[in-house]
Structure formats: C-alpha cells, structure tokens
Amino acid sequence: MINEFPQTLTIAGSDCGGGAGMQADLKTMQMRRVFGATVIVAITAQNTLGVQKAYPLTTEQINAQFASIADDFRIRACKTGMLADIPTVQIVAENLRRYDFGPYVLDPVMVAKGGAKLLADDAIAEVKRDLIPLCTLITPNLPETEKLTGIKVEQPEQMKEAARQLQSMGAKNVLVKAGHFNDPDYATDYVLLADQRDFWMKAKRVHTKRTHGTGDTISSCIVAELAKGKPIEEAIKISKQFVTASIANTIQIGHGHGPLNLWA
Numbered sequence: 001m002i003n004e005f006p007q008t009l010t011i012a013g014s015d016c017g018g019g020a021g022m023q024a025d026l027k028t029m030q031m032r033r034v035f036g037a038t039v040i041v042a043i044t045a046q047n048t049l050g051v052q053k054a055y056p057l058t059t060e061q062i063n064a065q066f067a068s069i070a071d072d073f074r075i076r077a078c079k080t081g082m083l084a085d086i087p088t089v090q091i092v093a094e095n096l097r098r099y100d101f102g103p104y105v106l107d108p109v110m111v112a113k114g115g116a117k118l119l120a121d122d123a124i125a126e127v128k129r130d131l132i133p134l135c136t137l138i139t140p141n142l143p144e145t146e147k148l149t150g151i152k153v154e155q156p157e158q159m160k161e162a163a164r165q166l167q168s169m170g171a172k173n174v175l176v177k178a179g180h181f182n183d184p185d186y187a188t189d190y191v192l193l194a195d196q197r198d199f200w201m202k203a204k205r206v207h208t209k210r211t212h213g214t215g216d217t218i219s220s221c222i223v224a225e226l227a228k229g230k231p232i233e234e235a236i237k238i239s240k241q242f243v244t245a246s247i248a249n250t251i252q253i254g255h256g257h258g259p260l261n262l263w264a
C-alpha cells in the first residue's frame with residue numbers, strides 16, 4: 001500500500017565528507033531499513049580534518065523542501081541536527097508546528113569535533129524557546145547540556161538534575177550523552193523518560209579518534225526505530241548498541257576524526 005513503508009525525515013546540515021550531518025543520518029536510516037528523506041538547512045565543506053566552510057540556506061529554500069516532503073510522504077518520525085542560526089531555527093520550528101512528522105528527536109548540535117560552530121551562540125535561546133517544547137526526545141552531549149541548562153556537569157547527579165531541567169523546559173524524554181565525561185573506562189549515558197522512569201546506559205569506552213558523526217548516528221537510529229513503531233525506551237537502547245558497535249569496529253577513512261563503521 002502506498003506510504004505504508006516506514007518513512008523518516010532528517011532536517012540537518014550536509015557534510016560533503018559523508019561522515020556526519022545529513023549524510024550520516026541517511027546512511028544510518030538505510031542500515032536500519034527505513035526510508036530517509038531530507039530537508040537540508042545548510043551546506044558544509046568538511047572532511048575528517050574539520051569544517052572548512054559553512055553556508056546556511058535561505059528561508060525560501062528551506063520552506064520549499066518542507067512543502068515538497070509534506071505534499072507526498074507520510075513521515076513517521078523526524079529529527080533535527082545542525083541548525084546554523086536564528087532564522088533557520090525559527091523556520092524549522094514553524095514547519096514542525098505546521099506539519100505532522102510524528103515523534104521529533106532534537107539533537108541540539110552546537111560545535112563540531114574540530115571546534116567549528118554549527119549553531120550561532122545567540123540561537124541557543126531560540127532552540128530552548130521554539131524547539132525544546134516540540135520535541136519527543138532531546139539528545140544533548142555534555143557541553144550542549146551545560147549550554148542549555150547552565151548546569152556544570154561533573155558528577156552523575158548533575159546529569160540527572162540537568163535532564164530534569166530539560167524536561168521542565170518542555171522536552172518529553174531526555175538522553176544525556178556522556179561521551180565527553182572524564183571516565184577513562186566507560187561512556188555512561190543517562191535517560192529520563194516522560195513517565196519519570198530513568199536509567200543509565202553503560203558502554204565500555206573505546207579509545208579512538210574515529211567518532212565523527214556519533215551524535216548524528218544515534219539520533220537518526222532512534223528516529224528509524226521510532227518509525228518502525230518501537231517504544232522510546234527500546235529505540236534508545238537499540239541505538240546505543242548500534243553506535244557502540246560502530247565505534248568499536250573502526251574503519252580507516254580520512255586522516256582525522258574518521259567516520260563510524262555502520263556495517264559493524
């Protein structure tokens with residue numbers, strides 16, 4: 001039947017190097033056996049060594065893509081990644097309110113591993129006001145958690161406090177990713193669900209610089225699993241396993257922060 005196959009949407013920046021951004025999202029969606037569509041909001045010139053250039057698209061260009069997607073597809077789950085600046089955040093929020101794309105995963109991308117800004121500082125307030133109240137799940141890493149909540153996260157208890165604060169801002173479910181924590185042995189993430197159940201997800205830390213696109217991959221894997229009808233808790237756990245395996249079995253591509261091995 002037309003439109004019954006699980007269809008997903010990523011609203012994100014393009015990484016011409018293929019390891020992060022909308023390219024990582026689409027590859028992950030393909031691996032997880034769902035159909036992926038894209039609204040591209042910015043184009044970056046980048047590789048595993050860093051981001052060389054970034055060009056936001058215009059409001060008109062972004063709106064046109066949303067209209068094309070909404071006119072034809074039945075999107076069952078969606079995500080946002082890199083959103084560049086205030087006008088982009090605003091136009092994306094407007095479109096997410098206008099169309100029903102199912103559960104929405106907000107990956108509040110701010111800075112790339114090489115240090116390039118992917119979201120202007122002054123757009124953070126806009127993300128908090130316009131996007132967090134719309135999202136089914138927010139997936140910040142620790143630096144993003146600190147920027148959004150103002151809480152300096154040095155202990156597990158502060159991860160819990162920050163997650164509660166993100167919920168009070170309107171996020172239904174929260175996944176705080178602790179990949180940036182100082183624990184040399186484990187990467188332990190914290191999940192706070194809408195019904196107030198919470199749990200930790202512990203994975204052995206893999207010492208590698210080949211982690212380009214990790215955040216994009218986990219959020220788009222969650223989107224894929226939600227589109228297939230998995231409950232949020234299961235979607236998060238499956239995705240953590242998928243990303244951990246993709247980091248553990250690295251492939252050698254590029255000279256810097258290489259991409260994940262999604263075939264692992």
Ligand code: PLP
Binds near residue numbers: 012112
């Ligand atoms: N480039 C784009 C367009 C992205 O969306 C992202 C992450 O969301 C990155 C780069 C970041 O990649 P990295 O994992 O190397 O920090």
